[in-house]
Amino acid sequence: MALEHRGGRVYRYTTERVGGRVVRRYGGSGRVAALGQQLADGTRELRRLDRLGERLRVDRLEHQNARLRGWLAGVSAAVADALRAAGWHQHRREWRRKRGAVMGPLATVPTADQVRATWFPPDLWAMAGELDPAVREKGAKGDKAVAPAVAAFVDGNPAAAALWGDVGRRVLQRWVDSYAGDCLTTRRAVWRVASDLRAGLAGPSPSFLDGLLAERVVLGWVFLAWCESQYARRLAEQTYREAEFHHKRIEMAHRNLMSACRTLAKVKKAKLPDVLALVNVNPPAADGLVPSAGA
Numbered sequence: 001m002a003l004e005h006r007g008g009r010v011y012r013y014t015t016e017r018v019g020g021r022v023v024r025r026y027g028g029s030g031r032v033a034a035l036g037q038q039l040a041d042g043t044r045e046l047r048r049l050d051r052l053g054e055r056l057r058v059d060r061l062e063h064q065n066a067r068l069r070g071w072l073a074g075v076s077a078a079v080a081d082a083l084r085a086a087g088w089h090q091h092r093r094e095w096r097r098k099r100g101a102v103m104g105p106l107a108t109v110p111t112a113d114q115v116r117a118t119w120f121p122p123d124l125w126a127m128a129g130e131l132d133p134a135v136r137e138k139g140a141k142g143d144k145a146v147a148p149a150v151a152a153f154v155d156g157n158p159a160a161a162a163l164w165g166d167v168g169r170r171v172l173q174r175w176v177d178s179y180a181g182d183c184l185t186t187r188r189a190v191w192r193v194a195s196d197l198r199a200g201l202a203g204p205s206p207s208f209l210d211g212l213l214a215e216r217v218v219l220g221w222v223f224l225a226w227c228e229s230q231y232a233r234r235l236a237e238q239t240y241r242e243a244e245f246h247h248k249r250i251e252m253a254h255r256n257l258m259s260a261c262r263t264l265a266k267v268k269k270a271k272l273p274d275v276l277a278l279v280n281v282n283p284p285a286a287d288g289l290v291p292s293a294g295a
Contacts, residue, residue, distance in 0.1 A: 003037055012036050058241050065249055072256060079263075095266065119169050119195035119218075127159035168215040175222040179229060194218050201264065213264040220257035227253045
């Protein structure tokens with residue numbers, strides 16, 4: 001489309017291809033032609049900005065997905081190292097125990113069953129008791145003067161250690177914050193279901209390994225639900241590329257959950273030693289993907 005000047009007047013024409021030939025159409029003259037051209041230029045600029053905004057959103061989502069994939073790869077590598085150290089090997093992507101390998105227990109569970117069985121914050125708070133507010137405030141700021149008091153509270157209190165030191169529970173806290181938002185009912189219900197599900201998967205008097213793998217199953221389940229909720233929340237307004245990204249992330253979360261379930265089932269069947277109790281992996285804080293954790 002273009003403006004033409006003839007005889008002191010301005011004329012506007014548009015061209016388009018119709019059936020293999022170029023058709024030229026009259027679009028007005030004078031003030032009408034100028035306004036029509038401005039409108040066309042503005043529409044073209046809006047389309048360009050929309051494409052740029054879509055590209056930025058997709059780039060941000062792909063960056064977050066790449067960071068999450070890197071964290072999952074690190075977890076898989078740590079688990080693989082622990083299994084190899086315990087006398088296992090991988091054959092066609094399946095872990096098998098080497099013939100003749102001695103599978104003695106490597107760790108014991110020093111905590112009480114009622115402490116190990118729950119992730120539910122109110123239960124842990126009730127069992128842990130209260131740390132002196134002044135000590136807790138100074139400890140949060142890194143004041144080393146209160147280190148002996150903090151050590152006495154945590155080291156002699158299994159519930160306090162579980163409340164403050166269970167990294168899996170803190171990861172779950174992030175997912176609950178992101179999934180439930182400010183809804184107290186949803187937050188409490190998700191915590192209760194997650195805690196009961198973890199206890200049921202680990203079984204009575206679980207070993208460290210049983211508890212760790214049950215934790216991975218629960219976290220995988222919450223992560224998958226979060227991915228699907230994010231997809232459903234933007235279903236009506238997302239572009240094709242954004243929908244494709246969400247589908248890939250849901251598929252990755254589903255594979256992660258199924259892998260954790262298979263590993264837990266195999267370990268319970270084979271009665272592995274507690275080698276994975278030695279594995280401690282913290283997830284990265286991806287901007288916009290994983291919110292800050294609370295206590």
